[in-house]
Amino acid sequence: MQWSGSKVGVALLLLGMGCVESAPTDSSISETGQELDVVEGVALDPAPAVLPRLTSEQYHRAIHDLFGSEVIPPSGLEPDSDQGGMISVGTAISSVSPLGAEQYAKGAAAVAEQVLATPESRAAFLPCVPSGTVDADCARQAIDAWGLRIWRRPLTGAEVDAHVAIATVSMETLGDFHQGLSYALSALLQSPHFLYRHMEGEAVEGDSGIRRYTSWEMASRLSFFLWNTIPDDLLLEAAASNALVTDEGLAEQVSRMMGDERSGGAVANFFSEWLHLYKLKGLTKDPTVFKHYSADLGESAREETLRGVEHLVFQEDADIRTLFTTRRTWVNKRLAAIYNIPAVTSEGFGEVMLPLEGQRAGFFGQVSFLGLHAHPVSSSPTLRGVFVREELLCQSVPSPPADTNTAIPEPSPDAITLKDRLQEHMTNPSCAGCHAFTDPIGFGLESFDGIGRYRILDNGGAIDPSGSLDEVEFADAIELMEGVANHPEFPACFVEKLYAYANSRGPTPGEAALLAQLTDTFITGGHRVLPLMEAIVMSPGFRQLQETTP
Amino acid sequence: MKLNRRTLLRGMLGGAVIGVGLPPLEIFMNVHGTSYAGETADGFPRRFCLFSWGNGMLPDRWVPASEGEGDAWELSDQLMPLAAFKSDLAVITGMRVGVPNIEPHHATAAGMLTGMRILKEGDDWTFAGPTIDQVIASEIGKESLYKSIEFGAKPGDGLSFNGPHSRNPPEQSPLALFDRLFGSGFSLPGEEGVVDPTLALRRSILDVVMEDMKAVQKAVGAADKARLEQHLDGIRDLEKRLAKLQEDPPNLAACEYPPTPEDEYPNIEGRPQFQEKNKAFADISAMALACDQTRVFSNMFTKPLTNSLFQEVSAGHHQLTHDEPGEQPQVHQITIQCMEAFAAQLESLAAIEEGDGRLLDHCLVFATSDVSQAKLHSGDDFPILIAGGAGGTLKRDIHYRSPSGENASKVLLTMCRAMGVDLPEFGSDEGHVTVGLPEIEV
Numbered sequence: 001m002q003w004s005g006s007k008v009g010v011a012l013l014l015l016g017m018g019c020v021e022s023a024p025t026d027s028s029i030s031e032t033g034q035e036l037d038v039v040e041g042v043a044l045d046p047a048p049a050v051l052p053r054l055t056s057e058q059y060h061r062a063i064h065d066l067f068g069s070e071v072i073p074p075s076g077l078e079p080d081s082d083q084g085g086m087i088s089v090g091t092a093i094s095s096v097s098p099l100g101a102e103q104y105a106k107g108a109a110a111v112a113e114q115v116l117a118t119p120e121s122r123a124a125f126l127p128c129v130p131s132g133t134v135d136a137d138c139a140r141q142a143i144d145a146w147g148l149r150i151w152r153r154p155l156t157g158a159e160v161d162a163h164v165a166i167a168t169v170s171m172e173t174l175g176d177f178h179q180g181l182s183y184a185l186s187a188l189l190q191s192p193h194f195l196y197r198h199m200e201g202e203a204v205e206g207d208s209g210i211r212r213y214t215s216w217e218m219a220s221r222l223s224f225f226l227w228n229t230i231p232d233d234l235l236l237e238a239a240a241s242n243a244l245v246t247d248e249g250l251a252e253q254v255s256r257m258m259g260d261e262r263s264g265g266a267v268a269n270f271f272s273e274w275l276h277l278y279k280l281k282g283l284t285k286d287p288t289v290f291k292h293y294s295a296d297l298g299e300s301a302r303e304e305t306l307r308g309v310e311h312l313v314f315q316e317d318a319d320i321r322t323l324f325t326t327r328r329t330w331v332n333k334r335l336a337a338i339y340n341i342p343a344v345t346s347e348g349f350g351e352v353m354l355p356l357e358g359q360r361a362g363f364f365g366q367v368s369f370l371g372l373h374a375h376p377v378s379s380s381p382t383l384r385g386v387f388v389r390e391e392l393l394c395q396s397v398p399s400p401p402a403d404t405n406t407a408i409p410e411p412s413p414d415a416i417t418l419k420d421r422l423q424e425h426m427t428n429p430s431c432a433g434c435h436a437f438t439d440p441i442g443f444g445l446e447s448f449d450g451i452g453r454y455r456i457l458d459n460g461g462a463i464d465p466s467g468s469l470d471e472v473e474f475a476d477a478i479e480l481m482e483g484v485a486n487h488p489e490f491p492a493c494f495v496e497k498l499y500a501y502a503n504s505r506g507p508t509p510g511e512a513a514l515l516a517q518l519t520d521t522f523i524t525g526g527h528r529v530l531p532l533m534e535a536i537v538m539s540p541g542f543r544q545l546q547e548t549t550p
Numbered sequence: 551m552k553l554n555r556r557t558l559l560r561g562m563l564g565g566a567v568i569g570v571g572l573p574p575l576e577i578f579m580n581v582h583g584t585s586y587a588g589e590t591a592d593g594f595p596r597r598f599c600l601f602s603w604g605n606g607m608l609p610d611r612w613v614p615a616s617e618g619e620g621d622a623w624e625l626s627d628q629l630m631p632l633a634a635f636k637s638d639l640a641v642i643t644g645m646r647v648g649v650p651n652i653e654p655h656h657a658t659a660a661g662m663l664t665g666m667r668i669l670k671e672g673d674d675w676t677f678a679g680p681t682i683d684q685v686i687a688s689e690i691g692k693e694s695l696y697k698s699i700e701f702g703a704k705p706g707d708g709l710s711f712n713g714p715h716s717r718n719p720p721e722q723s724p725l726a727l728f729d730r731l732f733g734s735g736f737s738l739p740g741e742e743g744v745v746d747p748t749l750a751l752r753r754s755i756l757d758v759v760m761e762d763m764k765a766v767q768k769a770v771g772a773a774d775k776a777r778l779e780q781h782l783d784g785i786r787d788l789e790k791r792l793a794k795l796q797e798d799p800p801n802l803a804a805c806e807y808p809p810t811p812e813d814e815y816p817n818i819e820g821r822p823q824f825q826e827k828n829k830a831f832a833d834i835s836a837m838a839l840a841c842d843q844t845r846v847f848s849n850m851f852t853k854p855l856t857n858s859l860f861q862e863v864s865a866g867h868h869q870l871t872h873d874e875p876g877e878q879p880q881v882h883q884i885t886i887q888c889m890e891a892f893a894a895q896l897e898s899l900a901a902i903e904e905g906d907g908r909l910l911d912h913c914l915v916f917a918t919s920d921v922s923q924a925k926l927h928s929g930d931d932f933p934i935l936i937a938g939g940a941g942g943t944l945k946r947d948i949h950y951r952s953p954s955g956e957n958a959s960k961v962l963l964t965m966c967r968a969m970g971v972d973l974p975e976f977g978s979d980e981g982h983v984t985v986g987l988p989e990i991e992v
Contacts, residue, residue: 095716101784402651
């Protein structure tokens with residue numbers, strides 16, 4: 001990720017091997033840890049606004065929140081693209097293709113047509129009863145009301161006029177009020193004011209140095225971060241009263257929103273991005289090698305992880321590092337078979353406690369991790385190690401050098417297992433730099449094959465699951481999990497990921513002090529997710545911006 | 551549902567039989583009645599097709615043993631699936647993609663397709679400029695319904711870029727591509743343009759949307775301006791299409807419905823139905839050219855780094871390129887399957903008669919990969935194939951082997967010129983060239 005840079009001792013060690021590209025800056029570890037007031041008193045150089053486009057999920061949720069579950073949203077939309085693994089960041093960088101523009105237009109027309117198709121639907125969504133085939137006043141009322149919710153701000157007079165004009169011409173041409181009005185609704189739904197989140201901010205009166213997001217902009221920022229969808233009526237009311245630029249008004253809405261069930265979907269979405277769970281949809285394994293593979297395994301695995309996240313974050317408000325050590329999980333029959341435990345329910349998912357004496361625990365013991373970071377036919381200590389470095393510790397793993405023979409040595413009597421062969425591989429100095437950074441982490445998980453089944457043999461040789469994580473030796477998977485959970489760089493990395501998610505961009509150097517302070521707050525508060533989300537929202541990093549120079 | 555074109559036409563014209571071999575092609579004339587740049591000698595437009603596959607080849611089994619034209623050269627092991635097209639083929643070997651190889655697979659793919667270095671931002675990357683298909687489409691794609699189309703059996707995010715962070719995402723479903731190109735709104739030759747009052751209304755929506763877009767553009771920074779401009783381009787394309795729907799469709803003899811694809815192509819034994827899906831795409835895309843819905847397409851068969859399981863092999867493609875010992879017979883087998891897919895694309899283009907020849911004769915089909923030898927992530931001795939000869943502007947039935955590891959961008963420049971896109975230079979930095987590859991030019 002563009003903002004990642006390695007921080008402490010490990011990075012220094014690796015510099016000598018030519019593996020870590022940039023010198024550590026130590027930017028996210030607080031020097032003092034004294035400034036506990038998150039809102040005031042932090043040196044902050046706010047970043048300019050970004051222009052995120054709604055993700056596919058946000059688009060779908062928005063249509064659902066606007067028009068209910070009867071209206072079917074379009075199936076084809078411009079695909080989400082990630083930046084540093086995160087879709088929320090990629091969506092503020094990538095462009096819309098010609099195909100995407102076509103799909104937005106088609107999708108908007110299809111939604112608008114459905115909304116105005118039946119008498120029931122018209123009654124539910126029209127604020128007035130049309131007086132005839134052409135009724136500009138009724139069209140105006142509808143466009144006013146829809147526009148506020150769809151664009152997440154009031155429309156200007158000129159904007160309303162432009163859409164009323166579309167509606168009336170269409171009504172005249174088609175001789176039908178509802179069909180005609182659907183063209184205006186279609187226009188609202190393919191507008192950049194719906195598809196993008198454009199923010200300009202405003203100067204703060206009496207404080208010439210500070211520029212903040214407007215109350216309307218804050219409503220969208222809150223709803224997409226805390227709910228992963230558009231604002232509801234209460235939030236729009238708060239925006240209209242300018243409450244969201246005040247501490248009290250903001251805190252009140254945050255508290256209300258965190259208690260709403262929509263926050264569950266948003267937290268799940270963050271974890272899905274951070275842990276790459278969205279990639280599980282395409283999980284493919286060779287069924288001739290893995291008898292337990294089925295096409296829906298990836299979806300099952302995602303469900304397992306997200307149920308655990310929901311429990312930790314919302315039921316227990318637990319230390320999120322428990323994610324890596326807990327024996328509690330939720331399995332269906334397929335997952336139970338892979339984990340070699342009795343299925344607790346014949347349908348759907350049931351809660352289980354994994355055996356205490358076993359090697360399986362936490363996220364690293366799940367198919368979500370073990371299966372995704374592996375090959376279609378085998379495990380990969382390298383891929384597993386890269387994920388830990390990049391996503392859990394925010395360290396950069398350079399690409400392999402070009403024009404080097406990358407072949408792993410073939411199995412031999414001296415090197416039977418993949419671990420043995422990789423260790424032999426590391427005797428090549430041009431490979432060792434990076435593989436020594438990643439593979440020893442993955443060695444701890446070699447007790448699990450490419451789909452996540454426990455095993456004691458690899459290629460007929462006994463597996464030795466010992467390894468090391470930044471000079472700390474571990475004996476097996478369980479010790480590795482504890483090592484990652486207690487790694488000194490994990491809290492800052494988690495804060496960085498959540499902050500990036502909240503802002504649809506990576507942190508800038510001007511935000512280093514703020515991130516350090518958020519990290520301190522996160523640690524002293526017991527590594528809990530919901531308080532961190534709240535702290536991010538209340539922080540000036542979420543509320544202030546730098547003016548854009550067009 | 552498969553529609554029979556002849557039945558349709560007969561029904562429409564009261565049983566009159568339509569003569570085949572319609573004369574070329576007033577439709578290919580522009581409004582001034584003169585022909586377009588890039589038109590072939592027999593009056594047809596030149597079309598550009600890209601076929602790409604992931605993870606390269608094995609140079610020892612890829613490079614033909616002898617050089618020259620006609621009988622002087624023979625196909626190599628890995629090119630044998632193209633036997634039926636030897637006389638259509640220019641095999642170019644020994645060329646070098648010399649951009650810094652800082653992102654294995656993608657850096658060399660960027661070098662081959664853009665002539666530029668990959669743009670690296672931290673651990674992320676994007677292409678720095680437009681890929682060759684879009685460079686050419688910007689010139690020759692203006693008159694067709696779609697500037698270009700992109701698809702692939704297992705294409706990932708695709709390799710067709712308009713510029714940084716601006717991809718053209720490939721269609722992954724043949725049926726979706728079929729519906730888009732041949733669904734409602736498509737008219738066969740001989741049919742009349744759609745008389746539909748909603749077309750004007752839909753255009754009025756787009757006008758308002760574009761005004762909104764421009765208003766936002768004024769208030770954002772340079773990068774976001776460019777993003778919105780890209781989005782605007784898409785809307786302008788859409789507006790153009792709506793206008794064209796009202797015109798009579800092109801009077802093209804060869805245009806008919808392609809076979810309707812399957813709804814889905816589910817994996818069998820964990821292995822995608824690569825060939826079946828590719829065949830469906832090949833037929834649809836060839837007919838899209840014949841009906842002049844587009845003049846440029848990219849068939850991104852598999853993506854760089856693909857780790858998919860192919861038929862008859864025991865592990866994922868990318869893993870095998872690094873882990874398979876010895877001469878890598880399984881990697882070889884996969885390359886053969888990729889070339890079979892390329893052959894299927896050529897077959898679809900060759901099966902359509904156009905003028906006195908085949909559609910393929912009016913095409914330039916450029917096939918390449920993201921690396922040469924995947925095990926080494928190498929940019930040397932890059933795989934480059936050209937089929938079709940672009941209406942007689944490029945040599946066919948030739949193996950040219952560069953004696954000196956020439957800059958692969960020379961091929962890009964030569965292809966542009968062969969397509970009637972007259973550029974003085976191509977690429978930048980290590981990929982920059984001002985001369986093409988005269989050895990393959992006619």
